Amino acid sequence: xxxxxxxxxxxxxxxxxxxxxxxxxxxxxxxxxxxxxxxxxxxxxxxxxxxxxxxxxxxxxxxxxxxxxxxxxxxxxxxxxxxxxxxxxxxxxxxxxxxxxxxxxxxxxxxxxxxxxxxxxxxxxxxxxxxxxxxxxxxxxxxxxxxxxxxxxxxxxxxxxxxxxxxxxxxxxxxxxxxxxxxxxxxxxxxxxxxxxxxxxxxxxxxxxxxxxxxxxxxxxxxxxxxxxxxxxxxxxxxxxxxxxxxxxxxxxxxxxxxxxxxxxxxxxxxxxxxxxxxxxxxxxxxxxxxxxxxxxxxxxxxxxxxxxxxxxxxxxxxxxxxxxxxxxxxxxxxxxxxxxxxxxxxxxxxxxxxxxxxxxxxxxxxxxxxxxxxxxxxxxxxxxxxxxxxxxxxxxxxxxxxxxxxxxxxxxxxxxxxxxxxxxx
Amino acid sequence: xxxxxxxxxxxxxxxxxxxxxxxxxxxxxxxxxxxxxxxxxxxxxxxxxxxxxxxxxxxxxxxxxxxxxxxxxxxxxxxxxxxxxxxxxxxxxxxxxxxxxxxxxxxxxxxxxxxxxxxxxxxxxxxxxxxxxxxxxxxxxxxxxxxxxxxxxxxxxxxxxxxxxxxxxxxxxxxxxxxxxxxxxxxxxxxxxxxxxxxxxxxxxxxxxxxxxxxxxxxxxxxxxxxxxxxxxxxxxxxxxxxxxxxxxxxxxxxxxxxxxxxxxxxxxxxxxxxxxxxxxxxxxxxxxxxxxxxxxxxxxxxxxxxxxxxxxxxxxxxxxxxxxxxxxxxxxxxxxxxxxxxxxxxxxxxxxxxxxxxxxxxxxxxxxxxxxxxxxxxxxxxxxxxxxxxxxxxxxxxxxxxxxxxxxxxxxxxxxxxxxxxxxxxxxxxxxxxxxxxxxxxxxxxxxxxxxxxxxxxxxxxxxxxxxxxxxx
Ligand SMILES: Cc1cc2nc3c(=O)[nH]c(=O)nc-3n(C[C@H](O)[C@H](O)[C@H](O)COP(=O)(O)OP(=O)(O)OC[C@H]3O[C@@H](n4cnc5c(N)ncnc54)[C@H](O)[C@@H]3O)c2cc1C
Numbered sequence: 078x079x080x081x082x083x084x085x086x087x088x089x090x091x092x093x094x095x096x097x098x099x100x101x102x103x104x105x106x107x108x109x110x111x112x113x114x115x116x117x118x119x120x121x122x123x124x125x126x127x128x129x130x131x132x133x134x135x136x137x138x139x140x141x142x143x144x145x146x147x148x149x150x151x152x153x154x155x156x157x158x159x160x161x162x163x164x165x166x167x168x169x170x171x172x173x174x175x176x177x178x179x180x181x182x183x184x185x186x187x188x189x190x191x192x193x194x195x196x197x198x199x200x201x202x203x204x205x206x207x208x209x210x211x212x213x214x215x216x217x218x219x220x221x222x223x224x225x226x227x228x229x230x231x232x233x234x235x236x237x238x239x240x241x242x243x244x245x246x247x248x249x250x251x252x253x254x255x256x257x258x259x260x261x262x263x264x265x266x267x268x269x270x271x272x273x274x275x276x277x278x279x280x281x282x283x284x285x286x287x288x289x290x291x292x293x294x295x296x297x298x299x300x301x302x303x304x305x306x307x308x309x310x311x312x313x314x315x316x317x318x319x320x321x322x323x324x325x326x327x328x329x330x331x332x333x334x335x336x337x338x339x340x341x342x343x344x345x346x347x348x349x350x351x352x353x354x355x356x357x358x359x360x361x362x363x364x365x366x367x368x369x370x371x372x373x374x375x376x377x378x379x380x381x382x383x384x385x386x387x388x389x390x391x392x393x394x395x396x397x398x399x400x401x402x403x404x405x406x407x408x409x410x411x412x413x414x415x416x417x418x419x420x421x422x423x424x425x426x427x428x429x430x431x432x433x434x435x436x437x438x439x440x441x442x443x444x445x446x447x448x449x450x451x452x453x454x455x456x457x458x459x460x461x462x463x464x465x466x467x468x469x470x471x472x473x474x475x476x477x478x479x480x481x482x483x484x485x486x487x488x489x490x491x492x493x494x495x496x497x498x499x500x501x502x503x
Numbered sequence: 504x505x506x507x508x509x510x511x512x513x514x515x516x517x518x519x520x521x522x523x524x525x526x527x528x529x530x531x532x533x534x535x536x537x538x539x540x541x542x543x544x545x546x547x548x549x550x551x552x553x554x555x556x557x558x559x560x561x562x563x564x565x566x567x568x569x570x571x572x573x574x575x576x577x578x579x580x581x582x583x584x585x586x587x588x589x590x591x592x593x594x595x596x597x598x599x600x601x602x603x604x605x606x607x608x609x610x611x612x613x614x615x616x617x618x619x620x621x622x623x624x625x626x627x628x629x630x631x632x633x634x635x636x637x638x639x640x641x642x643x644x645x646x647x648x649x650x651x652x653x654x655x656x657x658x659x660x661x662x663x664x665x666x667x668x669x670x671x672x673x674x675x676x677x678x679x680x681x682x683x684x685x686x687x688x689x690x691x692x693x694x695x696x697x698x699x700x701x702x703x704x705x706x707x708x709x710x711x712x713x714x715x716x717x718x719x720x721x722x723x724x725x726x727x728x729x730x731x732x733x734x735x736x737x738x739x740x741x742x743x744x745x746x747x748x749x750x751x752x753x754x755x756x757x758x759x760x761x762x763x764x765x766x767x768x769x770x771x772x773x774x775x776x777x778x779x780x781x782x783x784x785x786x787x788x789x790x791x792x793x794x795x796x797x798x799x800x801x802x803x804x805x806x807x808x809x810x811x812x813x814x815x816x817x818x819x820x821x822x823x824x825x826x827x828x829x830x831x832x833x834x835x836x837x838x839x840x841x842x843x844x845x846x847x848x849x850x851x852x853x854x855x856x857x858x859x860x861x862x863x864x865x866x867x868x869x870x871x872x873x874x875x876x877x878x879x880x881x882x883x884x885x886x887x888x889x890x891x892x893x894x895x896x897x898x899x900x901x902x903x904x905x906x907x908x909x910x911x912x913x914x915x916x917x918x919x920x921x922x923x924x925x926x927x928x929x930x931x932x933x934x935x936x937x938x939x940x941x942x943x944x945x946x947x948x949x950x951x952x953x954x955x956x957x958x959x960x961x962x963x964x965x966x967x968x969x970x971x972x973x974x975x976x977x
Contacts, residue, residue, distance in 0.1 A: 203852075207847035207849060207851075222940075389557050
């Protein structure tokens, strides 16, 4: 059996993404036949079979990120003997010459032997571990003074294979409610002092599904800028008396919604989505703004419909209501679907910048960060201003970097000069 | 094996028939592979023909010879005739041993289907080697290869080994007469083993060592006893001394030596033996044509499966970094063979025991006290002197001690070392204990046969626990 380990196809890459399997388990392959497409941050590489044989097992699914040196598939070699692998690359030879032995793909099974470390296990148990393809250094010994016993290996193998199966099976199986997991018997065997297992279900499961879909479909790029909030704050304070009368708690968020809507009207690709089936871009002339809200269950995104047609006070009121309902788990499906652009307000918790994940199938998401007094330079003098960062993640298929910057510049312009916001509001 | 027009095809080629190469060949034969083992000289390599076995045959003879002087006190009266040593006859006896072993290996190779080819092997590419035998040239095509070409004595450029006055270890084991005086450059284990043997045979031996003590690789407390004995044997030991020049003048070797303390001096002796290390035989075997890379000092780096940077070419034994010892070579040979045979084999243990056939012998496995402390263990040690062991007294071999080093918390054994008569045979228990991850109690609680030297391990283990029987526990 030949284990094929993910080689370093880029220069010093640590991990790669499995883009596409060109074979499936049970397929017979010839030497050098393309097997899998892997992408790193630098290159897109096609890896070939090191030897002829039958593909026995595939350990990862398309979309999985895999560390270099991890076995990604095994081949039952024709004559039962591992055939020679492809030759070493230039860098590897150099590495080997510099004394830093880096062995080739397919047999990164071991460290240079001088580094053989002591494992508290008898030679027979160590041999058994190799036969069972267990890295014995990962096994915790239950014997006297931590000695690893045969039964420790068996135990480890059981836990390990279940974990593998659970995590690495096809198409986002991580998210699927595995019937096997429900099996009480099996769940008991999973009990392991080193880990705790909680079934992925409910909202957390939906979030996970959504995130995976979003990230695996949309090429995310994030752009960060900062805003000076002093004037907006002053403006908001001036409105306080007015809002008190109306019994509305005015926050900064409605102003943001307004500014964003104005900018969205000018930069249409940010209020859009891609229809992958028909290969069309959908530009939306309605502005449904999702407000990512933290709840006990996890992240929920209630939606303010037709935000462009509402006043600041109306927005404030609606945001408050939606947030309460979200926290109480009383939102209807209708209230959490259909957004065209999302705001994630993480400011109250803290943080400088982030890579918010786009709410699929939207084109962008804006995260608002902590507002704080910072030293900035104005007219070549250091002054203290109320500052806030915002991070915009956008779909690079649809939106160019320049457009994204123009978009945040516009938001900046409106929020830093609230008068302009008022003037431009419809 | 198919003999074609161009190349003889085989599954595996092994270059070098030393303890690494022949062990690999036999194991591969057992696994049903077709194997060609190429050896330019004699099967068994350095170990069998010029190293371990002949040197031990000499040491044994020297021990017997010296022993005669001490038999009087046991009541054994020898005839008045002077005891003499005829090295020429010894050579025949030694030759008998090595050729018996040679034939044994040849027989085992044959029985396991290994084809032994005599000749000098070189890589032609990464799947072909050429073998030159007495002007004939034959090529072989292989699927996998194992390089096991071993090592040879390192000789510094200012000295020329002539085999007559200036010797390397090989030449010293071919002497037909006991030299009256011998200076040995290098106080490592080969120098000390051979030096002590010749000293026992009556040679006036001078050891010149650059480090501040002899056997610098071995823990200091183990070496003391040996140093004392060396002096008792009349050996002259010059440490922190460097040989600057060697010349042969009127049938004697003149070594010019400099040391910080004594300044410059000249040591004159009948012969000089150079044993300052060994270098790997990796230069003239066409490694570049096979794409196999070597490190700085000519060693071929390998992984735990003994693979080189070229995945279908393996390297084992003295040509790989690590202690140059025959048992390490054999283990690597077996691992490489099994990996080639598809078995899940690997070098997975840091424990390579060492044995020095000095007077008394030193042997050990695992960490020394200092090493264990450096690695952050809190260490307990137990020591048992053989002067308190009945068998040692009855053998008139009371020198030395057994020492066990354990992790104070878990009581797991970290190292076992001893200096005493027959330490070489006794260390087997230590190797097994460490490989089995034994606790010191496991040794203390095992019944050891009495009266034996092996009881020393039990007592040392009990000493760690504070209840050795035959010594006062502190
Ligand atoms: C004096 C002395 C005493 C020693 N005592 C001990 C001891 O007590 N215990 C211990 O463990 N070790 C001892 N050693 C070390 C031990 O001999 C070596 O570690 C051991 O022999 C290494 O085995 P090997 O298989 O790597 O190589 P070697 O034994 O060196 O064998 C290599 C073989 O390859 C052959 N060869 C080389 N190049 C080619 C080629 N191009 N084509 C064909 N054949 C080739 C050589 O002729 C040789 O036979 C001693 C060494 C010496 C010199």
